[in-house]
Amino acid sequence: MNAIEVKGLTKRFGDKLVVNNVSLKVKPGEIVGFLGPNGSGKTTSIRMMCGLLKPDEGNGQVLGYDLIKDRLLIKSQVGYMTQKFSFYEDLTIEENLSFVARLYNLKPVKQHTTATLEKLGLLSRRNQLAGELSGGWKQRLALAACTMHKPKLLLLDEPTAGVDPKARRDFWEEIHRLAADGMTVLVSTHYMDEAERCHRITYISYGELLADGSLHDVIADAGLYTYTLTGPNLERFIPRLQENKGVQQVAPFGNSLHVTGTDLQVLKRALKPLEQHEDIQIEQSETNLEDVFIKFMSDSTDNIQ
Amino acid sequence: MSRVFSLQRLFAMLIKEFIQMRRDRITFAMMLGIPLLQLVLFGYAINNDPRGLPTALVSMANDPYSRAAVTALENSQYFKFTDVNVSPSEARSLLRRGKVTFVVTFPSNFAKQAEAGTPNALIEADATDPAASGAAVASAPAIIEKAVASIKQKNPSLKQDLLKSSTIIHRKYNPEGITQYNIVPGLLGVILQLTLVMMTSIALTRETERGTMENLLAMPASPFEIMCGKVLPYLGVGAVQVAVVLSAGRLLFNIPFEGGLLLLIGAILVFVLTLVLLGYFISTIARTQMQAMQMTFFFFLPSLLLSGFMFPYAGMPEWAQMLGETFPLTHFLRVVRAILLKGAEWSEVSASVYTLFLFVGLLLMLALKRFKRTLD
Numbered sequence: 304m305n306a307i308e309v310k311g312l313t314k315r316f317g318d319k320l321v322v323n324n325v326s327l328k329v330k331p332g333e334i335v336g337f338l339g340p341n342g343s344g345k346t347t348s349i350r351m352m353c354g355l356l357k358p359d360e361g362n363g364q365v366l367g368y369d370l371i372k373d374r375l376l377i378k379s380q381v382g383y384m385t386q387k388f389s390f391y392e393d394l395t396i397e398e399n400l401s402f403v404a405r406l407y408n409l410k411p412v413k414q415h416t417t418a419t420l421e422k423l424g425l426l427s428r429r430n431q432l433a434g435e436l437s438g439g440w441k442q443r444l445a446l447a448a449c450t451m452h453k454p455k456l457l458l459l460d461e462p463t464a465g466v467d468p469k470a471r472r473d474f475w476e477e478i479h480r481l482a483a484d485g486m487t488v489l490v491s492t493h494y495m496d497e498a499e500r501c502h503r504i505t506y507i508s509y510g511e512l513l514a515d516g517s518l519h520d521v522i523a524d525a526g527l528y529t530y531t532l533t534g535p536n537l538e539r540f541i542p543r544l545q546e547n548k549g550v551q552q553v554a555p556f557g558n559s560l561h562v563t564g565t566d567l568q569v570l571k572r573a574l575k576p577l578e579q580h581e582d583i584q585i586e587q588s589e590t591n592l593e594d595v596f597i598k599f600m601s602d603s604t605d606n607i608q
Numbered sequence: 609m610s611r612v613f614s615l616q617r618l619f620a621m622l623i624k625e626f627i628q629m630r631r632d633r634i635t636f637a638m639m640l641g642i643p644l645l646q647l648v649l650f651g652y653a654i655n656n657d658p659r660g661l662p663t664a665l666v667s668m669a670n671d672p673y674s675r676a677a678v679t680a681l682e683n684s685q686y687f688k689f690t691d692v693n694v695s696p697s698e699a700r701s702l703l704r705r706g707k708v709t710f711v712v713t714f715p716s717n718f719a720k721q722a723e724a725g726t727p728n729a730l731i732e733a734d735a736t737d738p739a740a741s742g743a744a745v746a747s748a749p750a751i752i753e754k755a756v757a758s759i760k761q762k763n764p765s766l767k768q769d770l771l772k773s774s775t776i777i778h779r780k781y782n783p784e785g786i787t788q789y790n791i792v793p794g795l796l797g798v799i800l801q802l803t804l805v806m807m808t809s810i811a812l813t814r815e816t817e818r819g820t821m822e823n824l825l826a827m828p829a830s831p832f833e834i835m836c837g838k839v840l841p842y843l844g845v846g847a848v849q850v851a852v853v854l855s856a857g858r859l860l861f862n863i864p865f866e867g868g869l870l871l872l873i874g875a876i877l878v879f880v881l882t883l884v885l886l887g888y889f890i891s892t893i894a895r896t897q898m899q900a901m902q903m904t905f906f907f908f909l910p911s912l913l914l915s916g917f918m919f920p921y922a923g924m925p926e927w928a929q930m931l932g933e934t935f936p937l938t939h940f941l942r943v944v945r946a947i948l949l950k951g952a953e954w955s956e957v958s959a960s961v962y963t964l965f966l967f968v969g970l971l972l973m974l975a976l977k978r979f980k981r982t983l984d
Contacts (some may be wrong), residue, residue, distance in 0.1 A: 353826055379828045389823035393631050394624065405620030406827050 309363030392434025439470030621837025809885025866951030
């Protein structure tokens with residue numbers, strides 16, 4: 304049985320189609336990256352999967368429970384971490400955890416709370432107000448609070464926005480530990496490094512699923528070829544390269560330039576004139592995830608306009 | 609875990625709410641401070657039957673009749689002669705500038721008129737605020753008539769014509785016309801309405817505004833549990849406020865407690881429930897705490913003006929009375945005044961209490977319906 308198996312999820316807010324016909328399968332124990340540009344319906348899709356919102360169309364099962372009928376059951380077995388810190392800033396760390404323990408009927412409350420505090424390493428700061436914590440600690444507290452009831456499925460909505468790299472790495476280590484214990488994880492993000500840490504990636508854009516598979520598969524399926532140019536003053540070539548129809552992206556990366564396109568021959572032809580510059584090296588390189596995402600984004604019509 | 613209602617989860621909500629309430633010192637102080645402060649302030653400050661109003665005296669005569677009349681007017685405590693024997697033009701200027709509320713003029717032939725039985729004194733009143741001058745003006749003719757009569761009695765040679773007409777007035781339930789008897793029970797309703805509706809609406813909107821509502825709903829808390837968790841603590845706050853206001857009313861203002869205490873408390877409880885649910889309903893519409901506050905005030909002012917707290921209900925035109933009927937405060941004021949001042953029994957206030965119950969049912973339905981919709 305899949306942890307998530309939904310078909311044709313559709314949601315409208317008024318006239319605006321927010322999620323259009325999204326289908327998704329997630330196997331137990333998988334960490335799946337749920338990607339897409341801002342406003343592409345990721346949050347709404349996650350809210351539908353954790354029982355917060357009722358889909359207008361579509362159906363499916365989460366942890367074997369019906370998405371429409373068993374929303375309360377789903378809620379009790381799913382952990383959902385919202386984008387914004389959404390525990391109580393005017394309660395202490397311990398009070399927040401006790402509150403969650405009571406809501407999930409975890410008994411004895413004290414024992415569950417203390418164990419979680421210990422695991423977090425916040426035992427000595429248990430009486431501090433949650434609002435006084437730094438961004439990284441808030442996020443760790445939130446993760447601890449929403450995994451306290453040992454959910455089988457964890458839904459994370461852009462969990463590491465605004466968190467420093469060290470805290471982010473610690474966070475992902477924790478996610479992998481949880482997955483190793485059998486928890487299924489669905490993470491929405493638009494950070495490439497986060498996406499690369501997932502077992503599998505699905506890309507949703509303005510409600511439609513554009514790609515699904517492992518990191519390697521997604522890059523391969525995109526059918527992109529990339530050349531890396533290195534040398535001084537590469538910026539001067541950008542406008543001329545962009546004029547070429549076969550060149551889809553020209554992106555500076557530090558001292559190098561990534562030139563990407565779908566047709567290898569056209570791409571080669573476009574780069575030919577640059578070979579006369581002796582100080583510039585041109586070599587074919589691996590397409591990275593970011594290149595693929597940029598392609599998806601420029602392909603899909605933006606329904607915000 | 610899957611049951612729609614669980615005491616355990618309600619308990620979790622209640623504990624959380626009490627901790628938050630306790631931690632928010634200013635709000636906590638407001639809950640207890642506002643009722644007491646407003647009661648003392650308004651209880652002592654508001655007076656619909658003002659006395660000692662500044663008066664100018666223009667007297668062209670100096671005779672025993674006018675002197676007696678002036679003394680009698682001053683003894684009534686309504687008039688306080690601050691400017692004596694001023695010229696008519698000076699007096700008018702004082703009145704225009706608001707230095708005096710009344711100008712009393714005795715003509716030069718006042719004694720002659722009095723002895724002939726037709727004394728004519730002129731009282732000019734600043735009637736911009738009818739409430740301020742009304743009672744004094746109403747009492748003046750009788751006071752002067754009596755004063756003149758008493759002087760005439762001392763001179764048996766004069767024809768004794770007693771008061772031609774006399775009206776007997778009984779001021780029932782509040783014979784001395786003590787404003788506090790009317791104000792304090794009303795204040796109970798007003799204070800409860802102001803604090804409870806606002807606090808309940810803000811408490812829930814805060815959850816929406818800070819994003820904690822989303823989290824709360826993602827955890828297994830049902831709308832009904834969330835509602836109870838929010839409503840019950842504020843019912844408790846209301847109970848404390850009621851105790852404070854009633855004790856203060858008794859101790860500071862000697863408000864009569866004519867009716868049964870149980871009936872009173874029962875009626876208050878229904879009213880408090882109405883208010884908390886109203887606040888809850890507002891919070892399902894408002895998106896921010898600011899909006900919740902504005903809606904509370906939008907509701908507060910008309911109910912203050914049209915409920916009969918500030919102005920007599922019976923004096924309003926029919927359409928305004930109908931509008932007034934839609935405010936819970938209107939019905940509560942009837943009940944609480946009837947019980948406290950008139951010693952009314954259940955059968956006499958049941959209609960108003962049932963109306964309050966109607967509000968409770970209606971708001972409960974609306975609040976739950978709206979709340980369900982905000983999930984989607």
